[in-house]
Amino acid sequence: MTSESDGTAIADEEEYDRIVAANARYAKGFALAGLTAPPRRRLAVLACMDARLNVEEALGLAPGDAHIIRNAGALATDDAIRSLVVSQQTLGTRQVLVVAHTGCGLLGLDEPAVRRNLADRTRHDAALALGAFADLETHVHAQVERIREHAWTRDTLVRGLVYEVETGRLREPA
Amino acid sequence: MTSESDGTAIADEEEYDRIVAANARYAKGFALAGLTAPPRRRLAVLACMDARLNVEEALGLAPGDAHIIRNAGALATDDAIRSLVVSQQTLGTRQVLVVAHTGCGLLGLDEPAVRRNLADRTRHDAALALGAFADLETHVHAQVERIREHAWTRDTLVRGLVYEVETGRLREPA
Numbered sequence: 001m002t003s004e005s006d007g008t009a010i011a012d013e014e015e016y017d018r019i020v021a022a023n024a025r026y027a028k029g030f031a032l033a034g035l036t037a038p039p040r041r042r043l044a045v046l047a048c049m050d051a052r053l054n055v056e057e058a059l060g061l062a063p064g065d066a067h068i069i070r071n072a073g074a075l076a077t078d079d080a081i082r083s084l085v086v087s088q089q090t091l092g093t094r095q096v097l098v099v100a101h102t103g104c105g106l107l108g109l110d111e112p113a114v115r116r117n118l119a120d121r122t123r124h125d126a127a128l129a130l131g132a133f134a135d136l137e138t139h140v141h142a143q144v145e146r147i148r149e150h151a152w153t154r155d156t157l158v159r160g161l162v163y164e165v166e167t168g169r170l171r172e173p174a
Numbered sequence: 175m176t177s178e179s180d181g182t183a184i185a186d187e188e189e190y191d192r193i194v195a196a197n198a199r200y201a202k203g204f205a206l207a208g209l210t211a212p213p214r215r216r217l218a219v220l221a222c223m224d225a226r227l228n229v230e231e232a233l234g235l236a237p238g239d240a241h242i243i244r245n246a247g248a249l250a251t252d253d254a255i256r257s258l259v260v261s262q263q264t265l266g267t268r269q270v271l272v273v274a275h276t277g278c279g280l281l282g283l284d285e286p287a288v289r290r291n292l293a294d295r296t297r298h299d300a301a302l303a304l305g306a307f308a309d310l311e312t313h314v315h316a317q318v319e320r321i322r323e324h325a326w327t328r329d330t331l332v333r334g335l336v337y338e339v340e341t342g343r344l345r346e347p348a
Contacts, residue, residue, distance in 0.1 A: 012269045012331045015215055019271070022234020023344045030342030032226060037279055039225040041189055049241040049257055051213040052206060056228060060196020067223040070244040072257035078302065079253035083223055083246035086304055089288055090279045095186045097193070105211055105264045114263055124325035128252065130260055151298035157186045168204030170197045 035064040037091055043067070044087040046143070047099040048074040052165045055099065059170070067093055073106040073131045073139070074098055076146040085152045096156055098143045099170070101163040106132045107139075136162060140173040209238040211265055217241070218261040220317070221273040222248040226339045229273065233344070241267060247280040247305045247313070248272055250320040259326045270330055272317045273344070275337040280306045281313075310336060314347040 043066040047055050055061065055068050067087045069080055076098065087093045109132035119125040133139040140160035147158045161170045217240040221229050229235065229242050241261045243254055250272065261267045283306035293299040307313040314334035321332045335344045 008268065009331070012216075015217060015269060016271075016331075016333065019233050019235075020344065023232055023342075026232055026234065027342040027344075032342065033340050035226040035339070037224065037226070037277060042186075043189060044223070049218070049243045049261065050211065051238050051241055052209040052211070054230060054237050056230070058197055058200055059193045060200065061193075063228050064225050067225055067246075068244055069223045069246075070242055071253055072241075072243075072260040075253075077253045077256075079245055079249075079251045082251075082302055082304060085292070085302065086246040086279060086283075087223065089292060090283060094182065095189060097190075103211060105260060109260075109264060118259070118263060118326055122325045122328075126324070126326050128256055128259065128326065130256060150300070151296045152292055152300050152302065154296075157183070159190065165209070166207050167201055168197075168206065169201040170194065 032063050039064065039066045039091060039093055041065045042093045043095050043097065044069060044084055044093045045097045045099060046074055046076065046080050046084070048072065048101055048104060050101055050104065050165070053099070053101055053163055058163060058168060067091070073104060073133065074100040074143060075131050076143040081147065081150050081153060084147065088153065088156065094156055096147055096158040098140060098147070098158070098160040099163050100136060100140050100143070100160070101165055102136065103165045104136070106130065107136055108132070108134060137173040206237050213238065213240045213265060213267055215239045216267045217269050217271065218243060218258055218267045219271045219273060220248055220250065220254050220258070222246065222275055222278060224275055224278065224339070227273070227275055227337055232337060232342060241265070247278060247307065248274040248317060249305050250317040255321065255324050255327060258321065262327065262330065268330055270321055270332040272314060272321070272332070272334040273337050274310060274314050274317070274334070275339055276310065277339045278310070280304070281310055282306070282308065311347040
């Protein structure tokens with residue numbers, strides 16, 4: 001829990017209340033009770049968490065169509081692989097799309113500086129790589145390769161795309 | 175790449191082409207070029223990858239509002255913590271909502287059986303826990319606690335919610 005007393009805690013409470021109210025309106029018009037768990041399009045998307053990217057809208061996906069996995073940078077981490085394995089083995093997906101994007105916060109991030117700052121402030125040096133990368137196109141190819149090469153996900157079609165936050169367009173990495 | 179010759183590879187190609195076409199339409203009406211990277215509502219959501227859950231719509235979030243992190247089960251894994259750290263330290267979020275849901279594929283999953291089956295078929299026994307859990311309410315509380323207790327995310331307001339795939343409703347875990 002936050003212990004700030006400068007008004008930010010109140011703002012956070014208000015944001016939570018706003019979400020609860022928005023969800024009450026959403027639930028009133030809810031018509032998706034008939035959906036089942038296995039994704040209709042047998043697709044899993046691994047995308048960045050970026051706030052500007054609406055995966056469903058940018059890819060034309062409806063509720064029930066696809067698993068959507070998201071993390072900072074659309075990294076094919078062990079956890080993303082875990083999610084893909086669950087997706088494929090228990091719910092039948094068989095295609096993966098990796099979607100990174102222009103203007104990513106991890107692109108060119110000075111990771112040592114961020115970690116040093118955190119370690120100083122928290123007095124704790126966590127063994128947690130943040131996943132910064134230097135080149136977007138290389139990065140997308142590397143994530144695709146990692147999924148293609150993992151023993152438990154390698155029988156899948158895997159493709160990578162770059163989402164342009166400036167245009168809304170998806171394009172193949174160079 | 176898949177090497178199947180029974181038509182599933184063709185179906186996967188068609189699905190990819192459909193996404194490319196849907197995105198071309200999306201990009202034509204694109205009006206979000208003015209958004210900046212830091213989430214407007216200073217919020218990060220950690221939700222399950224489930225295809226039935228549209229996080230933005232269920233929580234009333236617009237593009238630019240929040241980081242959305244998703245994996246199988248809404249688990250507060252090291253990778254989810256990594257994403258939250260990036261979210262908070264480089265892009266200024268300060269509130270976390272964990273959203274798990276009813277009917278999750280990991281709830282009551284016979285994980286040893288799935289892993290044994292995979293190991294047999296791939297002839298590779300990957301050291302990859304899938305994250306199965308036995309009780310939804312306990313699960314949500316445990317993820318919230320993990321984020322609250324991590325040295326690098328502990329100065330945040332963290333809450334957990336259950337999304338009901340049957341009703342569209344968010345509720346606090348019991």
